Amino acid sequence: xxxxxxxHPPITAAxxxxxxxxxxxxxxxxxxIRSWPELVxxxxxxxxxxxxxxxxxxxxxxxxxxxxxxxxxxxxxxxWSWPISNRIRSxxxxxxxxxxxxxxxxxxQWATASADGICQTFDARTGERRLRYEGHSRAVxxxxxMPDGKSIASVGVDQTLRxxxxxxxxHYRTLDNHVGxxxxxxxxxxxxxxxxxxxxxxxxxxxxxxxxxxxxRLVRFTRLPSIPRSLVWSSDAxxxxxxxxxxxxxxxxTDSAETVGDFDGIAGRICELVLDSSNSQxxxxxxxxxxxxxxxxTRSDTAR
Numbered sequence: 001x002x003x004x005x006x007x008h009p010p011i012t013a014a015x016x017x018x019x020x021x022x023x024x025x026x027x028x029x030x031x032x033i034r035s036w037p038e039l040v041x042x043x044x045x046x047x048x049x050x051x052x053x054x055x056x057x058x059x060x061x062x063x064x065x066x067x068x069x070x071x072x073x074x075x076x077x078x079x080w081s082w083p084i085s086n087r088i089r090s091x092x093x094x095x096x097x098x099x100x101x102x103x104x105x106x107x108x109q110w111a112t113a114s115a116d117g118i119c120q121t122f123d124a125r126t127g128e129r130r131l132r133y134e135g136h137s138r139a140v141x142x143x144x145x146m147p148d149g150k151s152i153a154s155v156g157v158d159q160t161l162r163x164x165x166x167x168x169x170x171h172y173r174t175l176d177n178h179v180g181x182x183x184x185x186x187x188x189x190x191x192x193x194x195x196x197x198x199x200x201x202x203x204x205x206x207x208x209x210x211x212x213x214x215x216x217r218l219v220r221f222t223r224l225p226s227i228p229r230s231l232v233w234s235s236d237a238x239x240x241x242x243x244x245x246x247x248x249x250x251x252x253x254t255d256s257a258e259t260v261g262d263f264d265g266i267a268g269r270i271c272e273l274v275l276d277s278s279n280s281q282x283x284x285x286x287x288x289x290x291x292x293x294x295x296x297x298t299r300s301d302t303a304r
Contacts, residue, residue, distance in 0.1 A: 009027050009028045009029060010027060010271050010285070010286060010287045010288075011025050011026065011027045011271060011272060011285035011286075011290050012026060012027055012051070012052065012053055012271050012272060012285075013025065013026035013027075013052050013053055013054050013055040013066075013067075013068075013272060014026070014055060014272045014274045014283055014285060014290075015055040015056055015057055015064070015274065016036060016057075016274055016276060016277075016283075017033075017036070017057070017061075017082070017083070018057060018061030018082070019083075020036065020276060020277060021035065021036055022034065022035055022036050022042060023035075023036045023037075023039070023274065023283060024045075024055050024064065025055075025285065025290070026047075026049075026052030026053075026054075026055050026066060026068070027052060028050070028051055028052070030044060030045065030046075030047050030049075030052070031044065031045040031047045031049075031052055031055070031066060032044050032045075033045070033085070036276070036281075036283075036292070037276075037281050037283075037292035038292075039290070039291075039292060043085065045066075045080065045085055045087075046087075047066060047078060047087075048076070048078070048090060049066060049067075049068040049069060049076055049078065050068065050069065050070045051068040051069065051070065051071070051097060052066055052067075052068045053067055053068040053097065053098060053099050053100065054066070054067040054068070054098070054099065054100045054101050055067075056101050056102065056103055056110075057082065057103075058103050058107045058124070059103055059105060059106070059107040060107055061082060062081065062082055063079055063080065063081060063082060063088070063107075063124070064079075064080040064081075064082050064085075065077055065078070065079060065080075065101050065103070065110060066078040066080065067098040067099075067100070067101040067112065068097060068098060069092075069096075069097040069098055070097060071096065071097045071115065072096055072097075072115075073095075073096070073097075074092055074095065074096075074097075075092070075093055075095070075096055075097050075098035075112065075114045075115075075116075076090055076091065076092050076093070076098065077090070077091045077093060077098060077101060077110070077112060077122070078090045078091075079091070079127065089127050091122060091127045093112060093114075093120055093122065093129060095116050096114050096115035096116035096139075097114060097115050098112045098113065098114045098115075099113050099114060099115065099139070099140065099141050099142065100112070100113040100140075100141065100142045100143055101113075102143050102144050102145055102152070103124075103145070104121075104124075104145050104149045104166065105145060105147060105148070105149045106149055107124060108123070108124050108125075109121050109122060109123055109124050109130060109166070110122055110124060111143055111145070111152055111166070112143075113140035113141060113142055113143045113154055113156070114139070114140060115139040115140075116139070117134070117136045117137060117138055117139055117140055117156070117158075118132060118133065118134055118136075118140070119132075119133040119134075119135075119136070119140055119143060119152070119154050119164075120132050120133070121133075121152075121166060130167075131167070131168070131169040132169065133152075133154070133164050133169045133171070135154075135162050135164060135171045135174075136154065136156050136157075136158050136160065136162065137158045138156060138157035138158040139156050139157045140154050140155070140156040140157075141155060141156045141157065141181070141182065141183055141184070142154070142155050142156070142182070142183070142184045142185045143155070143185065144185055144186060144187045144199065145166065145187070146187065146197055146213075146214065147187065147191045147197055149166060150165065150166060150167070151163050151164065151165060151166060151172075151214065152164055152165075152166045153185055153187070153199055153213055154185070155182035155183075155184070155185045155201055156181070156182060157181045157182075159176060159178045159179065159180060159181060159182060159203070160174050160175065160176045160178075160182070161174070161175040161176075161178070161182065161185065161199075161201055161211065161213060162174050162175075163175075163213050163214065173213065173214075173216055175211060175213060175216065175218070177209065177218050177221075178201065178203040178205055178207065178209065179203075179205045180203045180204030180205035180206075181203060181204040182201050182202070182203045182204075183202050183203060183204065183227075183228065183229055183230075184201065184202045184228070184229070184230060184231050185199055185200070185201045186199065186200050186231050186232065186233055186240075187199045188200070188233055188237045188254075189233050189235055189236075189237055190236065190237035196212035196213075196214050196215050196217070197212065197213070197214060198210055198211065198212055198219065198237075198254075199211050199213055200231055200233070200240055200254075202228035202229070202230075202231050202242060203228070204227055205223075206223050206224050206225070206226065206227055206228070207221050207222065207223050207224070208221060208222050208224065208228060208231070208240065208242055208252055208257070209221040210254065210257060220256075220257040221257060222252060222257040222258065222259065224242065224244060224250055224259070225244075225246070226244035226245045226246035226248060227244060227245040228242045228243065228244050228245075228250075229243055229244060229245060229269060229270050229271060230242070230243040230270055230271065230272050230273040231243070231273065232273045232274065232275045233254075233275075234275065234279045235275075235277055235278075235279055236279070237254060238253070238254060238255070239251055239252065239253065239254060239260075239279075240252040240254050241273055241275060241282060242273075243265060243270030243271075243272070243273045243284060243286075244269075244270060245269045245270075246269075247264060247265050247266050247267055247268055247269065247270060247286065248262055248263065248264060248265060248270075249261075249262070249263055249265040249270070249273070249282070249284065250262050263293075265284040265286070265291075265293070266284055266285070266286040266288065266289050266290070266291060267286070267288050267289065268286050268287040268288050269286055269287055270284060270285070270286045271285050271286050271287065272284075272285045272286075279295060280294060280295050280296065281293070281294055281295065282295055
């Protein structure tokens with residue numbers, strides 16, 4: 001049984017609380033904390049963000065970043081303490097809206113991806129900017145830190161996956177196999193010092209691609225029947241869940257890149273996916289509603 005609620009305007013950001021009992025969701029209506037997985041409203045946060053595009057908890061679970069702003073005017077990141085939910089500070093950092101933020105693995109800094117094509121990193125203790133990366137020619141839509149914290153992978157409208165040093169801003173690799181805007185990037189949660197880290201990207205060319213970006217290698221890819229908009233790894237890295245324009249969630253086997261599951265998520269385009277730590281419950285949001293779905297309910301669905 002899936003829990004569902006109407007979402008007007010679209011829910012464009014979501015993050016599960018560290019205790020796994022609540023989910024924080026964001027839209028043009030602000031930021032709301034709901035119970036998980038029932039999705040009952042618990043509390044609203046008084047944000048100054050006109051658009052909320054991303055929500056991310058720090059590695060220690062004590063700080064929540066809310067990012068967004070006003071298109072063509074300003075990009076803003078708000079820091080909130082957790083679980084008290086007090087706003088610590090607001091950092092205006094860009095001349096255009098911020099689409100995504102990412103925490104460094106040690107929690108000492110965060111990075112932003114914005115519509116003006118610029119990435120920046122900030123000190124988590126003071127909120128001061130550390131560096132500015134200007135390698136992309138168009139809007140940056142997503143980014144993630146590599147597990148060692150030394151590099152950042154960023155993607156966007158210029159159809160490139162770029163690797164750059166998180167401490168100096170030095171660019172050292174560009175991967176351009178995609179032939180459409182890259183909508184998202186996510187790093188595998190399973191990694192080792194003996195093998196290169198794997199990241200997944202999704203793009204307007206309807207492909208999901210798996211990379212070992214630190215050595216410049218495209219590992220495998222698959223093409224989907226609909227444009228993918230959101231992605232999330234399972235905690236054991238064996239599956240990638242991909243939300244698409246047609247409202248379907250495709251389940252990709254990460255070893256073979258084959259689609260091993262396909263189920264109706266919501267009506268209309270999917271904006272965000274969040275998977276709980278037990279890989280048993282998936283949050284799906286879009287243009288008209290959002291819901292929580294038990295993963296075991298989808299295992300018998302036929303892949304398409």
